[in-house]
Amino acid sequence: MSERNWPAEWQEWAEASRATFPNAQSSLMPFLHRVRSQRGWLPPEALDAAADLLGMTRQHVNSVVSFYTLFRSEPTGRRTIHVCLGLSCMMAGADTLMENLEHHLGIAEGQTTRDGAVTLLEAECLAACDLAPAAQVNLVYRGPVAPEAFRELLEMPVPEPEGWVPPSAPEAPEVTNHG
Amino acid sequence: MGSPRPDRHYLLRQRDVSGIHQLAVYREHGGYQALQQALEANQPDQLVELTKASGLRGRGGAGFPTGMKWSFLPKDGRARVLVVNADEGEPGTFKDRELMEGNPHQLIEGMIITCFAIGAPESYVYIRGEFLHGYERLTAAIREAEEAGILGERVMGTDFSHRMFVYRGAGAYICGEETALLESLEGKRGNPRSKPPFPAVAGLYGRPTVVNNVETIMNLPPLVLEGADWYRQWGTEKSPGLKVMSVSGHVNRPGNYEVPLDWTLAELIEAAGGVRTGHQVKAVIPGGSSMPCMPASQLDTPIDYESLVQAGSMLGSGGCIVMDETTCMVRAVARVVRFYRNESCGKCTPCREGTFWLTDILDRLERGDGEMSDLDTLLDVSDNINGKAFCALGDAAVGFLVSALKHFREEFVEHITGQRCPLGARQYDTVNH
Structure with a gap:
């Protein structure tokens, strides 16, 4: 033991x-x-x-x-959004859905919002092409999510990790004087 | 015209009976009668023979005859293992998810029948990590079955005992490949194994192992009750029976459709509500993104294994992706090849490096920055992957690409000469940090 x-x-x-x-x-x-x-x-x-x-x-x-995408070893949000970018979802507007989320949250795919609350990830085909464009929030399916309805993914109630700890406040950016 | 559509569902039974994921409802509608009959009235060998006689073929992708696969197990007295492949990840395929969420007891019943037939005291379901709802449905159903004496010691009061385990994957397409799946189930990275030895000889923990797909196994209960001739009323001599086809893309009613294997692609698309109103079919991938595409002129092809091979594609897992005339083939191909690049396990060079090169070139073409020589390079790199990779993922990565270059070469050329997408497909506009 x-x-x-x-x-x-x-x-x-x-x-x-x-x-x-x-x-x-x-x-x-x-x-x-x-x-x-x-x-x-x-x-x-x-x-x-x-x-x-x-x-x-x-x-x-x-x-x-390191082999499996669901096993993340870097701080991840309380809400993890996986947007499926597979072929059927792409044909149904998934790229625009992803763009809308990125611009709304101010982060790129793969990143977490500054308050640590939301992580935005692309998913390989989620086996939900009948729901295209499909997404998962904390592994709960949602679809079809029209690109302009991206807020659904931020608002839908989902089980959240009970033991999630917010990241410590970001440090002020370091200012270096190169002059 | 293919066989008439069956008057009820035999696999997607939740479509006809609501609440059938619960044991009581499943039993009210004949559930576990096949298991009882198999255990009481059959010798294990008879069940293997029945499966052979039915002509049932593996529904995971390769289409190998199921009864034959079982008979490859060495007769050396070692305990066998059944592993059910529920790692559904082939783009365009979503049948196993719906089957497990909606009708989990039929999977359990089929597994116990199979295990009695092959002599397996233990079985495992390797379920895709993203299928949280399916995992919960399946584990709840197993608990119900255990409490009812259907699983565990002395199944239904007979001398047969059986334990069933569910194991979650964690996000890796390659784990749908059976030997990678076994590695993952043993708690390792999902790298494919060398074959031979085949799983039948040395599979999970070195034991003789059968790996079958969810849908394949779910055919067993109706097959035991109704018999091989009943099963053969649908489909063709070599591809009998029913298949759950996942239809997605530009159709009016995307979804799973349980259809006879002698239907044509056109009939299948019609069942899915037809192509988007006001549009025409441009191309169809009949069996998941690993399979070559077919142009609209081939829609009269029946979906049985042999006819699709003859037409230059494959039935695969039955993930039928329908693309209409608004679809940019360069963009579609780029997306699919990128998927294989991301999911390549990196073990062998042709697949790991080849898919990177292909993705780079396709991105360039999509942006309008391609050159004519790129088209030859695409085919050359494809040729250096196809048949030369460690496992089937490499071949899968190039099937759609090569077929699209064959049927829609002009569209690739227009991307080069016009330096833009002729259909105006726009580039993905990411936040740049």
Whole structure:
């Protein structure tokens, strides 16, 4: 058992994952999913905990986390919007939907708003072409979302990560005098 | 004309019976009778023979005969494993999502029948990470089945015991490839494995493993109840039965349609409400974005596996994307190739590097900055990927591109000579930070 003092629920989840998937390293992804849905992303200590509690090297945990797009190891918003840019959604106006969200939020795809609340990501085909243009907010489907109705994605009620912590206030930009 | 449309749904049963995702409703409408019959009145081998006789073929993409796949398992006494591929990610395909969300018990029933047939005490569903609702529906259904004695020790009071697990992927198209899926299920990066050994010999945790698609397995309950001849009333000799086709793009009613395999593309599009009112079909990708496209002149082609191959495409997973005359083929191809670039696992060079080169060139063409020599380069790079990549993702990346260059070359040329899109497709305008 671990020597470090991990949150009690993480220890429970690790045990449950190991009990359900005892073979190979199969307990890792179920554990990461639970932390991800609790925090909204995977902070470094969660990866340490995974390695420690599941008996794997930290390198292995990193190799897995870096492979899968839903496992994000950088701070991610309380609300994560995935806009599908697949072919059928593109034909239904998904690019304009994405543009509208970008311009409204003042961020580019892949970024998080300054207050840390919303992360905007492009999704590969979400297997919802019947709902084109389709999107997911915290993995809840929405569609069709007409490009001009982009606000639906910011307003629709969705389950939010309970353990999400807002990022610390951004530091004032550093001013360097090159003169 | 193809076979008449069936008078009811056999797979998308939620369309006819509301609430069928609940055990009580499923049972009220005949659910788990097939399992009971299979366990009480059949030997496992009979079920394999029944599946062979029906001609059922894999609905995930390759179309391999299902009963034949099962019979490749070595008879060495080792416990077998069934893994259901629910990592539906092929652009244009959305049938497994609706099937699992709406009718999860039929998947569970089909899995237990399959596991009894092949001798598997354990089975796994590898479900796409984005399918949160489907995951919740499926796990709730499994819990109901466990509580009712349908799963676990002594299934329905017989000597057969079975445990079922659901494992979530986390966003990687390549995990739909069966050996990449097995790697992921073992808690690793989803890189495809070398074959041989095939999963039938050494699959999950080294055990003899069958990997089947969701829709394939869901055919088992009606097949057990109704028999192989019933199944063969639809489709053709080599491609019998019903197929859930996902129709999307420029049609009036995008959605899943459960149709006989001898319908034509035109009949399928008609079922989906026809092409957008006031427009004409320009091209159709019949089986997901990995498959070559077909021009409107080929809409009379039946959708069975053989006819589509003969017409230069494939049925694949049944993701039928309909494009009308407003669609810029360069832009469509660029989008699809970009998808494969993003989803290439990076393990082998032709796929990893080739898809990057193709994406660069296609972006240039789309912007109106292309040169005539780019068209040859596209074909040359495609040729260096096709058949030379480690797994099928490489081939998949170039199917649409090469077919579009064949059928719509003029449109590519116009992008070069006119230095812009002749259809006025606009560029994506991102916030620049």
